[in-house]
Amino acid sequence: MDELGAYRVLRVAAPDAPAPAPGQFAMLAAVERWGGGDGERPYLPRAFSIARRLQGEWHFLLEDVGPGTLRLCELRPGEALWVLGPLGRGFTAPSDGRRAILVGGGVGIAPLAILQDELQVSATVLLGFRDRAHAQGAALLDGARLATDDGSSGHHGLVTDLLSADIARDPHAVVYACGPSAMLEQVRVICERTATPAQLALEAGMACGFGACFGCVVPLRSGGYVRVCLDGPVLDAAELAHVDAHAGSPA
């Protein structure tokens, strides 16, 4: 476990695990003391994007925001962790010579790190955070331009301000985004307006991660629902009418 400003990076030994694709996720639960926290929780495992694969380890970006994430943040070196993954469908590499723009917000920057590692081309990286402590998470990626809500690091405002300006400068791009639902919705709107292809890594309340519970659905523009765990978490922004403000996992 490494400290990274307001976040922690959990490193899990996974020497024999299949290589995750950027954007895939895993379900995590502490083997001991998973439960009995605030409100007799956590009960369900928690879904996390795989942030990096390095030297036989998977890295996860954690922020303590509830009983599940608190327990994971308290893991000590060598403690047993239950891991199911890699799960879901990840990002698709850019085509047509488009450049890649990576847009992340808060703890949602995680899947963009492994994406940057594996992209064959250099990408523009735009990251947004609440404040300076959270902005230290930007060290997970190389060469990020920052925005903070309080103006303590980089642009004083939203990361989507940076995105609008960057697309205007050179619109032949594809956008990869992960972050809070309000940010993703704004990314979706900007990309729709500028006809820029975008792939959004979504978060959804999820009990299982492998299609059993039908809990993590999002509505499609064409009607009906898809399960984020099976058909996502990365979805083409054009498939979505909006990103639901209620999206989010149990903490």
Added chain:
Amino acid sequence: MSTVSFCGLELAHPVINGSGTFDALAAQRVFGEELRAAFPFAAYVSKTITLAPREGNPPPRLWESAAGLINSIGLPNKGLEGYLREDLPQLHELLGDIGERAGERRRVPLITNVMGSDAAELGALVEACEARAEIGAIELNVSCPNVETGLDLGADPAALEAVVRAVRELTRKALIVKLTPNSADVGACAGAAQRGGADAVSLINTLRATALAPRREDPARRPWLGGGSGGLSGPAIRAVALAQVAAVAARVSIPVVGMGGVQCAGHARDLLDVGATLVAVGSESFRDPTAAQRIAREL
């Protein structure tokens, strides 16, 4: 762990799944050959099939509660025709080839769960299942609210007996009635199912429950779940399940499938010891897709 005879089906062990808690076709997509090699259940119960397709409830559909889970999924399914045409052949293929080694593979019987709002709808579903050899048994989900009374169909013993009797005549396959725990007297409902001609009863379904949106998300404190209210499952309901299974087993002579909050062999043993013939694992499979296999091994 020994083989179990249940309503004419020979099962490798007494652990099956609760309807709607394991999508075998999705699991095959995710786990591939691993699922075939170590299928966790001795019989596989489909999710609920209705006559018409259903999209299910708007999200959010889940709420993690104290030691449990409230869901408001809304029974999404392709409808009877879609199930028979698309899912049934795939399930038949998957379930016919289960086991560690290719030469020693067995068939896991398929139990199809159906729900209709009245005897006519349930009858149409049961008749269609009767015609398909791939289906080993039929489970009736009677937790559908009656349009006139607002009560679950399965919560009114007289109405339940009449519905079971009506569909009983339409099939020679084993008929399992999934009882609702949201009734005044689950034993009376079980007795009614038996008198109507059920071959077995299963319980408990989820307990009706709700959760309010956190104040920071909704100052008006509306229900969190898109469906308004939902059903509670998980360890939170285990003691309720044990009491209801015991009450039902004491009341009927047909086999009982017990479920509710089972997480380990000890919990399964409790249900078997109060008279259940089979035990179903539900929410625990969400936490670990191999949970039922572990429980069966340790029994």
